[in-house]
Amino acid sequence: MDNQDVAHILDEIGEMLEIKGESSFKVRAYNRAAYAIRGLSEDINNIYHEGKLQTIPGIGKGIAERIAELLETGKLTYYEELCEHVPPGLLQLISIQSVGPKKAKLFYDKLGITTIEELLEAINKHKLRDLAGMGPKAEENIRLGILELQRLRERILLSEAYPLAENIVQQLKEHNFILEISTAGSLRRMKETIGDIDILAASNESSKAMDVFCNLPKVTHILAKGETKSSVVTQIGLQVDLRVVLPEQFGAALQYFTGSKEHNIHLRDIAKKKGLKVNEYGVFEVKTGEKVGGVTEKEVYNLLGMEWIHPTLRENKGEIEAALAGVLPNIVELSNIKGDIHVHSNWSDGFNKIKEIANDAKKKGYRYIAISDHAEKLKVAGGLTADDYRRQWKEIEKVNQEIDGLKVLRGAEVNIDNNGKVDFDDGFLKEFDIVTASIHSGFTQSNEQLTKRILSAIYNEHVNIIGHPTGRILGKRPPYPLDLKEIFKAAAETGTFLELNSFPDRLDLKDDYLREAKEMGVKFAINTDAHSIGQLRYMFYGVATAQRGWLEAEDVINTYPFEKLMKMLRNKGNG
Known part of the structure; x- marks a missing residue:
């Protein structure tokens, strides 16, 4: 187990x-x-x-x-x-x-x-x-x-599928007859939920690959076993498909089995105009039938007159036009992240002490981290009073003295009540380094009321970030109704940052909203909302979602050096 x-x-x-x-x-x-x-x-x-x-x-x-x-x-x-x-x-x-x-x-x-x-x-x-x-x-x-x-019901969270797929890939990699291997499909595009797992391998001995795959420890039964494709069901009831191609076909096959249906149709239309045919076996000249490429994905895209397109972008949402024009976004990478600015400690409903969180953050190479425990109105989560925060600040000050190379910020996650007010008055709020405001109740209110609540928090000069803005929990709670255009407009005008919550069942804001908000001038914070140090790794899923939303490092405030971050927080993004 x-x-x-x-x-x-x-x-x-x-x-x-x-x-x-x-x-x-x-x-x-x-x-x-x-x-x-x-x-x-x-x-x-x-x-x-x-x-x-x-x-x-x-x-x-x-x-x-x-x-x-x-x-x-x-x-x-x-x-x-x-x-x-x-x-x-x-x-x-x-x-x-x-x-x-x-x-x-x-x-x-x-x-x-x-x-x-x-x-x-x-x-x-x-x-x-x-x-x-x-x-x-x-x-x-x-x-x-x-x-x-x-x-x-037939889909699972990306965070459940991804580790399983990586485990299978690593086990297959151990065999020398597997020459290349990668995930494909919606998993490689890092969609928030996954129907099944697609894996592609290159080998000259496909039967051996299939034997190993069908006998992996996590396989409960075999749906189909063939020479080039097999399908199995794992212990968690998820279907995994393995395709094996020849090494010289791997790039074309990986491109073919990664892109969305719409992305691939668009590519084939472009190929047709160039007198080419693209399929899972390679790129071919239509007139002669001669194969002209397909060993690598880059070769496939280059033959069509465009630069390589990152897998997370392959949804036919303008990425092909951008690749043809040479203006694809330089999407944010996990290595760009310099800190996590929404983390809970054992002062509220988290599991770890502040020093434990700080030490783990330092191991990840972070330069700063914000302890953003719940405020007093959220009693169910052990919300802190003003006096509690002041005591917590003494512990934060001590940790900052003991750990070099990492700054622990004094943060809070305050609640946006039914009237749009947050837990504390301006005099106390301004003592925090960073304030995140979130809705935690009243999800069934009208579009107008919920939007008004968030706008009120946005216009509070001491609120830096709106946490998990639409409130969705994948598979459990749909996003509540909001006038997102008004929220994006207000966030851009005030320099209030919107959170991309990396928790796997949130990933809120979702990719399409990120792109829309970016185009309106909004900047974002990619946070984990971690309640234990193990959950700090969820940053990976937030960054993947940011990539799907075309975000670049400059769009994300926690890619900035500490001094610039603090200046932006003090000036609500206008510094």
Whole structure:
């Protein structure tokens, strides 16, 4: 079992305990443990073998013993006992937006509902609206939540697919008959959710490659096995396809199997006008049938009169025209990032001490990091009062004295209330180095009200960043309705930065919005919103999304040197 497997089981234990009506303390303990394990940068099996499970924040003796049983046997008696008392379908209901454990139990107790299909039937017959705490609007929201879940059910987060694909690629690379190998498809384009994983390899011994691939440890069953293509299903239910081509075909095949359908059609149209034909085998002259290229991707694009196009841009959204004109963006890279300016510590709902966060940030080569713990109105996340922040600042000052080469900034994530006001008055806000303002409630308000709230925060001279601006959580909560053009316009005018939240189930703002906002003059902060040091690695996914939005380093404030960053923060981007 790996980190994700263990975290998934602990999450389900927490959900089943809540359905059973167990204490909220016990429920939160399992949820917190799952969250901590999911954010680990180290394999939990290694931590277990070193006898250090209880060093993971949020994991006590009892949960550590249950994790040990899972890792030793692959099973957990306590989990199996809970499953006998909680219908398995109720856990599916919890995954629907607007349905938590209490409502799932209500539907089960009052209507005997145990599956999503039964729930949808009850909604169509208007059976939910008369239950306690429900009504027509709540019933309709659940129906919409079911539709959203059904739409996303066959896709998983990029952050789940990418590590699995990389693991498979690394295992195949170990064999000398694999001459070249790469991910392809939507995964290589770094789309936020993935339907299946495409891998492309070059080899003169394809049958050997297929034998190894179909017998990898994470493969549960084989869908198809052929000479040049095989498909398998992994332990997490994800389909992985491997194609093997000859070495001289690899570049053309990689281009062909990476670009979106629309991107490739556009390329073929250009090739046709040049008397060329492009396919997965190479680039050919139409008249003679002679192959003129295809060993590398660069060669394919160059033969069509354009520069190589980065995989994250290959969506037919103007990148081909830009490549032909030689004006592709110099997209931001992970190496450009000099700091993470939205990180939570154990002062609010994070797991790690400030010094632990600072040390990990320094190892990543960062020059600064902002501790941006929640403010007092978000009590559920352990929000800090003004006095709490002042005590925290003393700890930050001490860490800054002890660690050279890294500056820890005094930050806060304040809440934008229903009237657009934030937690503290101007006199206190101006004492922070950086202030991020976010909406954490009232998601079902009207477009006008939600937009007004964010605009109010933007026009607050002490608010530097709007956090996770649209509030979406992939697969759980759609973005709330906003007049984004008005928000982008105000952000550009005031020098307020918009956050690209790198947390894998947010990636908010999404790529199309980033590009639109950039064109209006907005600048951005790519932050992880990390609640543990393991989650600092999520910056990778934020940068990939920024690339898809055509962002360059100059568009992202945390690519700037410390002195320039501070000047921009003090002047809300106008310095």
